[in-house]
Amino acid sequence: MGTALIYDEEMTNYKLLWVDPACKIEVPERLTVSYEALVKSGLADRCVSLPVREATDADILLVHSEEYLEAVKKTPYMTLEDLMDFCSQYGDVYFHPNIYHCAKLAAGSALQLVDSVMMGKVRNGMALVRPPGHHSMRNAASGFCVFNNVAIAAQYAKQKYAVERILIVDWDIHHGQGVQDCFEDDPRVLYFSWHRYEHQKFWPNLRDSDFDRVGNEKGAGFNVNVPWNKVGMKNSDYLSVFCHLFLPVAYEFCPDLVLVCAGFDSAIGDPEGEMCATPDIFAHLTHLLMNLAGGKLCAVLEGGYNLTSLPQSVCQTVQTLLGDPAPRPANLDGPCLSALESLHCVRSAHKKYWSCLKHAADLPTCEVSTKRNKVGEEEINEEQSKQEPVWRECPKTLPPDISAAALLPDDGICPERCYSLKSSEDLDPSIVNKLKEHILKDTEDCETLSTLSRLTVLIDKMEKNEIGSGLALVKDISKAVICVVQHAAAAPMNRVLVVYVGDGVVPFHTNEDGKTLVVQFTTQKSEEIQSKYLIPVCLQKDYSDIPGFIQATLSLLLPLGYEYDPSLVVVVQTSGCGLSHNVWQQLIGLLRGLAQGHTLVLMQEDQNAYVGPTASSLLGDPAPPLGPLEAPLPENVESTEKLRLRLKADWNFLLTTGNVK
Numbered sequence: 309m310g311t312a313l314i315y316d317e318e319m320t321n322y323k324l325l326w327v328d329p330a331c332k333i334e335v336p337e338r339l340t341v342s343y344e345a346l347v348k349s350g351l352a353d354r355c356v357s358l359p360v361r362e363a364t365d366a367d368i369l370l371v372h373s374e375e376y377l378e379a380v381k382k383t384p385y386m387t388l389e390d391l392m393d394f395c396s397q398y399g400d401v402y403f404h405p406n407i408y409h410c411a412k413l414a415a416g417s418a419l420q421l422v423d424s425v426m427m428g429k430v431r432n433g434m435a436l437v438r439p440p441g442h443h444s445m446r447n448a449a450s451g452f453c454v455f456n457n458v459a460i461a462a463q464y465a466k467q468k469y470a471v472e473r474i475l476i477v478d479w480d481i482h483h484g485q486g487v488q489d490c491f492e493d494d495p496r497v498l499y500f501s502w503h504r505y506e507h508q509k510f511w512p513n514l515r516d517s518d519f520d521r522v523g524n525e526k527g528a529g530f531n532v533n534v535p536w537n538k539v540g541m542k543n544s545d546y547l548s549v550f551c552h553l554f555l556p557v558a559y560e561f562c563p564d565l566v567l568v569c570a571g572f573d574s575a576i577g578d579p580e581g582e583m584c585a586t587p588d589i590f591a592h593l594t595h596l597l598m599n600l601a602g603g604k605l606c607a608v609l610e611g612g613y614n615l616t617s618l619p620q621s622v623c624q625t626v627q628t629l630l631g632d633p634a635p636r637p638a639n640l641d642g643p644c645l646s647a648l649e650s651l652h653c654v655r656s657a658h659k660k661y662w663s664c665l666k667h668a669a670d671l672p673t674c675e676v677s678t679k680r681n682k683v684g685e686e687e688i689n690e691e692q693s694k695q696e697p698v699w700r701e702c703p704k705t706l707p708p709d710i711s712a713a714a715l716l717p718d719d720g721i722c723p724e725r726c727y728s729l730k731s732s733e734d735l736d737p738s739i740v741n742k743l744k745e746h747i748l749k750d751t752e753d754c755e756t757l758s759t760l761s762r763l764t765v766l767i768d769k770m771e772k773n774e775i776g777s778g779l780a781l782v783k784d785i786s787k788a789v790i791c792v793v794q795h796a797a798a799a800p801m802n803r804v805l806v807v808y809v810g811d812g813v814v815p816f817h818t819n820e821d822g823k824t825l826v827v828q829f830t831t832q833k834s835e836e837i838q839s840k841y842l843i844p845v846c847l848q849k850d851y852s853d854i855p856g857f858i859q860a861t862l863s864l865l866l867p868l869g870y871e872y873d874p875s876l877v878v879v880v881q882t883s884g885c886g887l888s889h890n891v892w893q894q895l896i897g898l899l900r901g902l903a904q905g906h907t908l909v910l911m912q913e914d915q916n917a918y919v920g921p922t923a924s925s926l927l928g929d930p931a932p933p934l935g936p937l938e939a940p941l942p943e944n945v946e947s948t949e950k951l952r953l954r955l956k957a958d959w960n961f962l963l964t965t966g967n968v969k
């Protein structure tokens with residue numbers, strides 16, 4: 309199934325007709341540069357182009373009042389003075405004779421996306437629209453927004469498709485107060501938003517944007533606000549919020565549909581956000597949401613006012629929706645203190661609503677975040693923040709010709725869409741000799757020899773990005789792991805993350821050079837941590853605690869993986885670990901965001917039931933939803949939390965509060 313792209317140049321046919329400093333950044337070029345970048349990069353051609361449509365009155369009245377709609381309907385016939393007068397009743401928004409038409413197209417585009425995703429015509433999609441929507445209220449325009457495109461789309465999905473649970477992720481740098489207002493008491497719509505706040509000093513300057521606004525009555529817990537109280541937030545800050553808050557809660561909620569208020573004013577260079585996150589981060593944010601709701605994701609453009617970082621961010625988002633692996637994240641150095649304080653506040657405000665947050669630390673004093681930041685915290689000095697930020701555009705990497713290769717016993721059935729690495733007679737003698745002297749000292753059995761040499765070929769092809777990922781069924785999994793790790797770690801710049809699922813001794817020791825990081829899910833009690841590069845995640849019983857496994861994956865394995873930033877991810881499943889296919893696919897799907905998708909899955913020969921599901925995840929198919937998650941087993945929460953507290957001294961990404969001692 310494909311990715312929809314909705315765009316119509318009619319939505320560029322309105323602009324600011326008078327002088328208004330607050331509104332001058334919302335220009336038609338925002339749309340044209342974004343669409344042109346998609347065309348130029350070849351991404352537009354890979355999408356399913358869907359036509360726009362006008363939202364009907366009934367659609368608009370799902371969110372807005374009759375009187376507001378009637379008032380907006382009059383604007384096409386207004387004189388310039390009347391338009392200016394009409395705007396003066398609202399904040400930071402302008403009208404134009406053609407904006408009502410465009411606002412109907414913008415909302416209608418979001419509905420077209422919902423229809424095509426919910427009817428299974430496409431898997432996911434993006435709508436490039438203006439005017440944006442997330443600030444507009446039931447009775448008012450606000451912040452360049454006329455109709456609340458995403459809120460209308462959510463109400464539409466509930467009404468037309470009886471969708472039970474909808475997640476709205478608002479990564480725009482402004483708080484979508486219009487969305488929050490619409491769903492504040494609705495437990496069927498979970499709203500995530502981060503936004504520049506600066507202790508209420510930043511627009512729209514609302515007390516209701518703070519972290520303690522968790523939703524009302526039945527909607528308590530379903531409104532999650534992450535206030536950024538400083539500018540300059542980076543990729544690490546965004547990823548930390550995803551790993552330690554947004555994803556754990558999203559997986560517990562288990563939405564049937566994901567809507568994204570895709571604003572890119574949270575990217576570097578934007579005059580509004582003044583943040584430092586680079587465009588490639590949106591590939592990761594998109595990727596991390598794509599295994600929810602069976603991949604049903606509708607992204608609708610909101611803000612984004614830097615005409616360089618906006619198109620780059622749009623391309624990163626669309627190429628990920630198309631299934632291309634995310635680029636390796638550049639220099640992640642962990643969340644800053646201010647981000648950790650915000651994260652701490654939000655997690656503690658929501659701990660009573662979400663079992664995945666039950667163990668979150670309380671606030672020392674549950675005061676709201678209007679408190680000043682710690683004295684002496686480095687302030688970005690004036691002239692520095694006035695410099696024009698410069699960033700490296702993410703290098704264009706084409707997806708590999710072969711997305712996934714399978715190395716199976718000769719009688720094995722190669723999954724469709726997979727390339728089969730046959731046992732080639734002419735083994736490369738140099739490889740054979742190396743293997744013999746290092747690994748196969750004793751046995752001469754040629755089958756193992758053939759398997760191991762093919763594995764090294766596979767790794768070399770992944771390194772050259774000729775092959776994206778691979779899976780192998782092997783007889784002797786220990787020898788295979790040793791061979792793979794030795795071969796992969798040999799190259800100087802390489803780092804290998806080994807995710808070991810299943811008991812058994814890891815067949816090699818990780819030395820302190822950091823070339824390999826092993827995270828082992830095991831049911832055996834672990835004694836003290838030997839090294840920061842060998843991390844035993846101890847889960848009770850036989851991995852039957854799916855919530856415990858998923859939470860450990862999201863807030864331990866993923867943060868470690870992002871901080872370690874491997875060039876290859878090796879996932880090893882020793883037999884009898886008994887993980888369900890769906891959980892296994894979630895694990896593979898999430899890990900695919902690392903190492904530019906270079907994932908190698910090694911399984912015992914008797915695991916061929918996992919071949920199909922593994923191949924599907926390696927090919928970028930979304931993992932099936934797990935259903936709403938119950939509470940994790942308390943002892944698993946304890947052991948994972950204890951492990952995290954022990955490791956956070958070595959790994960910044962494991963921090964979730966400001967007390968870093």
Ligand SMILES: NCCCNCCCCCS
Nearest residue numbers: 330400451482511610611
């Ligand atoms: N410095 C200009 C103030 C603009 N304030 C309104 C911003 C609306 C963003 C919509 S994403």
Ligand SMILES: [Zn+2]
Nearest residue numbers: 480481482611
């Ligand atoms: Zn914005």
